[in-house]
Amino acid sequence: MTDLQAIVEDIHAALLPRRGEGRVADYIPQLAHVDARRFGIAVVTVDGAVHLAGDAEEPFSIQSISKVFTLTLALGKHGEALWKRVGREPSGLAFDSIVQLEREEGLPRNPFINAGAIAVTDLVLAGHTPKEAIGEIVRFVRYLADEDDIIVDQAVARSEQATGFRNFALANFMRAFGRLDHPAELVLGVYFHQCALAMSCRQLARAGLFLAANGRNPLTGHRVVSHLRARRINALMLTCGHYDGSGDFAYRVGLPAKSGVGGGILAVAPGKASIAVWSPGLNENGNSLLGSLALEMLAARTGWSVFGA
Numbered sequence: 001m002t003d004l005q006a007i008v009e010d011i012h013a014a015l016l017p018r019r020g021e022g023r024v025a026d027y028i029p030q031l032a033h034v035d036a037r038r039f040g041i042a043v044v045t046v047d048g049a050v051h052l053a054g055d056a057e058e059p060f061s062i063q064s065i066s067k068v069f070t071l072t073l074a075l076g077k078h079g080e081a082l083w084k085r086v087g088r089e090p091s092g093l094a095f096d097s098i099v100q101l102e103r104e105e106g107l108p109r110n111p112f113i114n115a116g117a118i119a120v121t122d123l124v125l126a127g128h129t130p131k132e133a134i135g136e137i138v139r140f141v142r143y144l145a146d147e148d149d150i151i152v153d154q155a156v157a158r159s160e161q162a163t164g165f166r167n168f169a170l171a172n173f174m175r176a177f178g179r180l181d182h183p184a185e186l187v188l189g190v191y192f193h194q195c196a197l198a199m200s201c202r203q204l205a206r207a208g209l210f211l212a213a214n215g216r217n218p219l220t221g222h223r224v225v226s227h228l229r230a231r232r233i234n235a236l237m238l239t240c241g242h243y244d245g246s247g248d249f250a251y252r253v254g255l256p257a258k259s260g261v262g263g264g265i266l267a268v269a270p271g272k273a274s275i276a277v278w279s280p281g282l283n284e285n286g287n288s289l290l291g292s293l294a295l296e297m298l299a300a301r302t303g304w305s306v307f308g309a
């Protein structure tokens with residue numbers, strides 16, 4: 001057993017008694033059915049070692065973590081022109097807030113809040129039917145994780161479609177400002193499916209590995225993005241990856257990371273490893289409560305931080 005495996009198991013064991021803490025997201029009805037006591041950790045190092053603990057092999061709804069993958073895909077298609085559609089500043093507001101959007105004329109603050117992700121999905125949809133765009137996103141995530149069995153949880157996608165009134169409001173609002181090229185229903189059809197991707201911690205950590213390795217997947221040898229682009233995506237994850245809790249997360253953990261309301265967090269330790277944690281109970285900012293604690297403990301035990309050793 002390597003030290004890292006022991007650390008991962010220690011953290012899992014230390015937090016196990018706290019399983020079930022936090023509040024499971026229930027505004028998407030299908031997510032409310034998830035067992036709040038699930039808890040998994042996966043660490044995949046840049047040299048390919050895999051360290052798992054708990055429910056690390058169980059697929060869960062990755063939700064907003066998908067925004068990292070669609071941003072990567074859209075940057076590949078549109079390059080820096082993407083930044084005409086979405087900003088690069090933390091929002092300081094809830095993930096689904098509409099307030100700022102009105103003041104800032106429909107230009108979302110960053111690609112990781114809902115409005116920004118919807119603008120990015122609009123770009124992924126360019127030249128495609130929604131079905132093709134969903135297919136492209138799924139194929140891209142499978143390619144990143146090097147796993148063919150990653151699928152969209154259709155029940156979650158339907159559940160979001162049926163209840164995503166705020167997202168419809170955000171999308172229609174942006175469309176009213178001329179910020180979306182496609183009708184809200186089409187963009188959201190794709191957006192809900194990307195959010196409903198089901199992945200395990202292990203698959204997620206593998207899919208994020210290119211961000212820990214200068215843009216190249218060290219396991220497949222594929223260059224996914226340039227070194228510079230990987231660095232920039234990491235910068236956005238650090239500053240904007242945890243909604244209104246991004247500053248606190250950077251302070252406590254010190255690693256670029258993206259959370260989702262399904263209770264997952266994907267974190268990147270550049271040059272070292274990609275880490276995924278999952279525990280459905282959320283804290284007051286909508287980020288996994290136990291997941292954030294697990295990453296805080298992991299960063300403390302390993303010394304991993306982008307702010308110095």
Ligand code: GLU
Nearest residue numbers: 063064095114195260261
């Ligand atoms: N599909 C979710 C929504 O749009 C994603 C939210 C999240 O994970 O932050 O409401």
